Amino acid sequence: MIRVPTICIYCGCGCGLYLNVRDGKVNGVTPQRSHPLNSGTLCAKGWSIPELLRGYGRLTSPLIKEKGSFIKASWDKALGKVSDELNELIKKYGPDSIGLFSSAKATNEENYLMMKFARAAIGTNNIDHCARLCHASTVTGLVKTFGSGAMTNSQNEFEDAKAILLTGSNPTEQHPMVGAKIRRAVEKGAKLIVVDPRKIPLTEFAHIHLRQKPGSDVAWINGMIRIIIEQGWADDDFIRKRTENFENLALSVSSYTASMVEEITGIPGDLLYRAAEVYAKSGSGMIAYGMGITQHVTGTDNVSALSNLAMVAGQAGRPSTGVNPLRGQNNVQGACDMGALPNFLTGYQRIENREVREKFEKIWNVKLPESNGMTITEIIDGAYSGKIKGLIVMGENPLLSDPDINHVKKALEKLELLVVVELFMSETASIANVVLPSASFAEKDGTYTNTDRAIQRIRKAVLPVGESMADWEIICNLSERMGFEMGYEKPEEVMTEIASLTPIYGGVSYSRLEGESYLQWPCPDKSHPGTPYLYQKEFTRGKGFFTPVEYREPDEVTDSEFPFVLVTGRIYYHWHTGTMTRKVETLDREVPVGYVEINPADAAKIKIRDRESVKLISRRGELVTQALVTERVQEGVVFMPFHFKEAAANLLTNPAVDREAKIPELKVCSVKLEKV
Amino acid sequence: MEVTIKKISRSNLLKFIDILCRGFEVIAPVKIGGDVFFNPVKKSSELTLDYINPVESPKRFFFPQIELMYQMDFEKHEVMRDEAERKRKKLIFGIRSCDLAAINSVDKFFTGEKTDSYYRKLRQDTILVNLLCHECASECFCTAIPGGSLYCDGYDLRLSPLDDGYLAETGTTSGEELLKQNKSLFEKSGKNDIELREEAIKKLKKKIRSNHKFDKAVEKLKSEKVDSAEWSDIAKSCQDCGGCCYVCPVCTCYNIIDDVENNNLTKYRCWDSCLFSGFSRMAMAHNPHKTFGERLEYRFMHRLKYFEDRYNSLGCTGCGRCDVVCLGDIGTGAVLKRIRCR
Numbered sequence A: 001m002i003r004v005p006t007i008c009i010y011c012g013c014g015c016g017l018y019l020n021v022r023d024g025k026v027n028g029v030t031p032q033r034s035h036p037l038n039s040g041t042l043c044a045k046g047w048s049i050p051e052l053l054r055g056y057g058r059l060t061s062p063l064i065k066e067k068g069s070f071i072k073a074s075w076d077k078a079l080g081k082v083s084d085e086l087n088e089l090i091k092k093y094g095p096d097s098i099g100l101f102s103s104a105k106a107t108n109e110e111n112y113l114m115m116k117f118a119r120a121a122i123g124t125n126n127i128d129h130c131a132r133l134c135h136a137s138t139v140t141g142l143v144k145t146f147g148s149g150a151m152t153n154s155q156n157e158f159e160d161a162k163a164i165l166l167t168g169s170n171p172t173e174q175h176p177m178v179g180a181k182i183r184r185a186v187e188k189g190a191k192l193i194v195v196d197p198r199k200i201p202l203t204e205f206a207h208i209h210l211r212q213k214p215g216s217d218v219a220w221i222n223g224m225i226r227i228i229i230e231q232g233w234a235d236d237d238f239i240r241k242r243t244e245n246f247e248n249l250a251l252s253v254s255s256y257t258a259s260m261v262e263e264i265t266g267i268p269g270d271l272l273y274r275a276a277e278v279y280a281k282s283g284s285g286m287i288a289y290g291m292g293i294t295q296h297v298t299g300t301d302n303v304s305a306l307s308n309l310a311m312v313a314g315q316a317g318r319p320s321t322g323v324n325p326l327r328g329q330n331n332v333q334g335a336c337d338m339g340a341l342p343n344f345l346t347g348y349q350r351i352e353n354r355e356v357r358e359k360f361e362k363i364w365n366v367k368l369p370e371s372n373g374m375t376i377t378e379i380i381d382g383a384y385s386g387k388i389k390g391l392i393v394m395g396e397n398p399l400l401s402d403p404d405i406n407h408v409k410k411a412l413e414k415l416e417l418l419v420v421v422e423l424f425m426s427e428t429a430s431i432a433n434v435v436l437p438s439a440s441f442a443e444k445d446g447t448y449t450n451t452d453r454a455i456q457r458i459r460k461a462v463l464p465v466g467e468s469m470a471d472w473e474i475i476c477n478l479s480e481r482m483g484f485e486m487g488y489e490k491p492e493e494v495m496t497e498i499a500s501l502t503p504i505y506g507g508v509s510y511s512r513l514e515g516e517s518y519l520q521w522p523c524p525d526k527s528h529p530g531t532p533y534l535y536q537k538e539f540t541r542g543k544g545f546f547t548p549v550e551y552r553e554p555d556e557v558t559d560s561e562f563p564f565v566l567v568t569g570r571i572y573y574h575w576h577t578g579t580m581t582r583k584v585e586t587l588d589r590e591v592p593v594g595y596v597e598i599n600p601a602d603a604a605k606i607k608i609r610d611r612e613s614v615k616l617i618s619r620r621g622e623l624v625t626q627a628l629v630t631e632r633v634q635e636g637v638v639f640m641p642f643h644f645k646e647a648a649a650n651l652l653t654n655p656a657v658d659r660e661a662k663i664p665e666l667k668v669c670s671v672k673l674e675k676v
Numbered sequence B: 001m002e003v004t005i006k007k008i009s010r011s012n013l014l015k016f017i018d019i020l021c022r023g024f025e026v027i028a029p030v031k032i033g034g035d036v037f038f039n040p041v042k043k044s045s046e047l048t049l050d051y052i053n054p055v056e057s058p059k060r061f062f063f064p065q066i067e068l069m070y071q072m073d074f075e076k077h078e079v080m081r082d083e084a085e086r087k088r089k090k091l092i093f094g095i096r097s098c099d100l101a102a103i104n105s106v107d108k109f110f111t112g113e114k115t116d117s118y119y120r121k122l123r124q125d126t127i128l129v130n131l132l133c134h135e136c137a138s139e140c141f142c143t144a145i146p147g148g149s150l151y152c153d154g155y156d157l158r159l160s161p162l163d164d165g166y167l168a169e170t171g172t173t174s175g176e177e178l179l180k181q182n183k184s185l186f187e188k189s190g191k192n193d194i195e196l197r198e199e200a201i202k203k204l205k206k207k208i209r210s211n212h213k214f215d216k217a218v219e220k221l222k223s224e225k226v227d228s229a230e231w232s233d234i235a236k237s238c239q240d241c242g243g244c245c246y247v248c249p250v251c252t253c254y255n256i257i258d259d260v261e262n263n264n265l266t267k268y269r270c271w272d273s274c275l276f277s278g279f280s281r282m283a284m285a286h287n288p289h290k291t292f293g294e295r296l297e298y299r300f301m302h303r304l305k306y307f308e309d310r311y312n313s314l315g316c317t318g319c320g321r322c323d324v325v326c327l328g329d330i331g332t333g334a335v336l337k338r339i340r341c342r
C-alpha cells in the first residue's frame, strides 16, 4: 500500500488526506492526523472519495459530435478540430468572440495556464469561473473597505473566538471543519449569533438566532452598526488609527432605527440589540459568511456592510477576528488568485494597469489585450446575443449551476463551438461539439489554495483513467497547436513562473510545500513564513474605508401571483451539480432526490402533505419536486437544493445581477406553488 | 501446544524482520509524514518501533474500504476477481492488543456462523505478531472498560518490550515455526523477565485508568439507563461523517455497489456506517432509526451491548480511534465520559 498525501477535492476547507493505493488502484482514504486543519478527521464527502475514484462514468476518450451524437476520436483529431475552429472564429470575429470558463476545481497551475491561454494564445480577457456565482461580491465588497478580498483570518481561529457572528452560511454542511470548530468554540464558552432565514444545524448551539427576510441584510447590519455607535461600544481607538470616512458611515446608519429594521427584516429590535452587544463587547469576534450574503443584487453592499461592522467594533487585524468569507470550492480561492477573472491577472494585479501588463508581456513574450473582459453571466448573455461564438468550459456545468437555465441552454445552443473539458458526461458536456476527457485530482500533480489562503500540494497517486489527460496538459497541447508554445514539463515549473509574477505567491515553491507545510499567502519571499491572519498593521489599501451602503429591495419581490420567496442552496451530501456525488453511492443514498422545504403553515394553506409532489413556478420556468414540510424554513419562504438535474432549481432562479460584481441573485426569487 | 518463551535483542529483532520480509508481505508501523501507519515494508529499516498505536488498525488489509468483488463480462461470459490481493501472504508486525482483540471479534463475525469468503481470503494464513504497549495515548481506554486488558490472545508471536530487548512468546504452531527457523537470533529469557513485563503492564494499566474510568458508564449503558433525550442531545454534535465506523477495528458493515457499463458488471463493496440514514431506510422512506439520536444510540448499544450478547466479547476494544476521528467530539470515550458524569 502506498499512502499518497493529498488534499480533498470537495470544499474550501482543504482537508489533508492520504490516498491509499494498492495494485495501482485507490482502495481507501485516511485523514491526515498530523494535518493542522483537519487533524485526523474528514467529512462524509472526503471519506467517500474512494467510491468516486472507482471511475464509474468517467470519460475515457475525446468525443466529437457528429450528426447529433458523439463519436470517439483521437486526441490528435479532437485537439486539431478545436484549434482549427478556434482559429477560424478568431479570424472571422476577433479574439473577443471567444469565452473561457476556468475551474475552481482545477489546480492553481491549471487555472494559471487557462488564463495564460486565454490572454496570450487567444488574445482575450473573456475568462472567468464560478467564483462569479459565489464570491464575486466578496471581492468587490472587501476591496472597497479593506483593499483586497479574501478570508481575513483562518479556520482554526474560530475555536478561540469569544463571539462568532455567522450569517448566510451553513458550515456544518458546506464547510464541515468550520462547523466543528464553531461548535467547539461554543463549548469553550464563545457566544454564537446566527443570522439566517433558515434553521441550520448550528442554530442548536446558537445563543441568538436572528431570522431575517431573505435579501434584507444591509438593513440589519446597518441597524447593528447604529446600535454599536449609539451605545458607545464602538472601538474609537481603532476607528481613529486604522480607518477613514467614519462620519459618513455614522450618518448613513443613523436612520436604521429598531422599528425600521424590524419592518424591513422581521428581526425584533431587542434581539438585534443583544446581538450587537455580544459581538461588539466580545473582545475577539469573528464574522463568517457564505452565499446567503453574496448571492444578491446587493451582494457587494452586503459584504461592505459586514466589513463596516467589523471595523466599527475594532474586530479586525487580530487573531480570531475579521471578516471571513467561507470559500466554497476546493480551489476557488486559488482560481481567483491565479487571475481566472476578466479584470485581474494573478494576485489581483489589474489587467488595465499598463505596468502589470508589461511585466507579464515580457515573460510571456506576447502583447496582452488591455481592457477588462466579460464575466460568466455576460458571456452567457453574449452567446445568446451572438457576440460570443466559441466557448471553452473546463470543469464547470453551467447548464445546471447558472441562473435561469432555460436561457443558458438557448444561449449555449447558439454557439458555433462549445468545447467542454470534463471527467464525466455532464449536462453541459452533453450539448458540446467536442468533449475532452480530463484526469482526476488523484491522477495529477498540482496545488490548491483553500479558504485559509493556504497553498497545498496534491499528488499523483494513480494513472489517468482511459485516455484522459490532466487539464494542464490539455491546455498546453491546445496552446501549442494554436501556435503559442507553453513548454512546461511539469506543474512545478508553472508554479515557479507564478511565483515570479505574483507578489502574494512570491515565496511559494514546491520544495516549500513538502511535509506538513500550511503556507498561507501573502508569502512574498522565500523566507516569509506565510500569513495566518491579514491586516495586523494596516489594510491592503492602508486605512480601512468605511463604505456607507443603503438598503435596497431584491430584484424580484413577492406579489399576489408569486407569493413565495425561493432560496436555493446546497446540502451536505451533494456537491454542486452532482456530477461527482450522485455517482457516489454512500452520498447519493442519503439524499437521492431533490426536494423543496416548505413551512408547515404554508403547506397546510396549499394543502400539501410531506413528501407529496408539488409544482414550483417562477417567471422563468417551472418544475415538479417533492415537498419536505419542515420548520427549518419560515412562513413565506421555500428552500431548494440546486444539485438535482431532475428538479433543477436554477430553472426558476433570477439572473438579475449585482451591479458591480455581476453575481446573480440566486438566493431570492419569487415563485408560486401548486399541488399536482 | 507448548509455549516457548525467549528473548531477542533490538538489533536481532530488526534482523528477524528482514528475514520475515523475504517470506511474507510484512505490514508494520511506518512513519509517513507526521503519522504512523500499518504499511507494507520491504526491510526493517523502513519501519518504526517508536509508536504508540498506528493511526488505523490493520482492518484495511482484510477488509478494504472499497473492494472489487468481481467483474463480469456479459458478452464473453467471463468473471474476474482481484487475484493479486488474494495471493499475498501477510504478516502483521507490531499489532497492539486492542487491535488483536478486534481481529478476534471480526473473525467471529465474518467467519463464524456464516463465512464471508472475501474476508476469509484476505485474512486466512496471516501471521500476527503482537507487540505489547509500553505507553498509552490520551485517547486509549482499553483497560478502562469492563473486561479490558492490555493482553490479548490470538497472536502467533507476542513481543513485550523490556529495557534490554524484547520478550518473545509463541502463541501458535506457526509462531513456534518462526522461532525455530530463526533460533540463532533468540536467546534464553531472564529469570524475572516475565515479572518485569507484568509490572510494566500493571503500571501502564494504572496510567490508563487514571485517564479514564468507564466501568459504571458501560454498566449504565448496558442496562439501557441512557434515555433518548440524552442520546439526541449528544447527537446534536454528530456531523454524519461515518468516520467512527470506518476507523473502528470492530465495525464490519458494508454496502454493495453494482456498476453496469459497456457490457460489464463491476461489483464492489465499500465500508458503510449505521450513522447514515440511508443505512437503515426502507421502502416508503420508513426508517426504524430516523433521527441522529436513534442512530447514535444504536451504534453505541451495538458496540457495548448487542455485540457482547451475541459473541461474548465487547464490540469495543477501547482503541480510542473513534474519538480522534469524530468531527463532533462524541467518540466512544467522550460519550462514556459524558454518561458517567450525568
Ligand code: SF4
Pocket (backbone or CB within 6 Å): A008, A009, A010, A011, A012, A013, A014, A015, A038, A042, A043, A044, A045, A046, A047, A175, A176, A177
Ligand atoms: S470538510 Fe471539505 S475538505 Fe474536508 S473532507 Fe469534507 S469536503 Fe473535504
Ligand code: SF4
Pocket (backbone or CB within 6 Å): B244, B247, B248, B249, B250, B251, B303, B315, B316, B317, B318, B319, B320, B321, B322, B323, B331, B332, B333
Ligand atoms: S468503538 Fe471506538 S474505541 Fe471502541 S474499538 Fe471502535 S474505534 Fe476503538
Ligand code: SF4
Pocket (backbone or CB within 6 Å): B237, B238, B239, B240, B241, B242, B243, B244, B245, B275, B322, B325, B326, B327, B328, B329, B330, B331
Ligand atoms: S465520527 Fe462523530 S461526527 Fe462522524 S458519524 Fe461518528 S459520531 Fe458522527
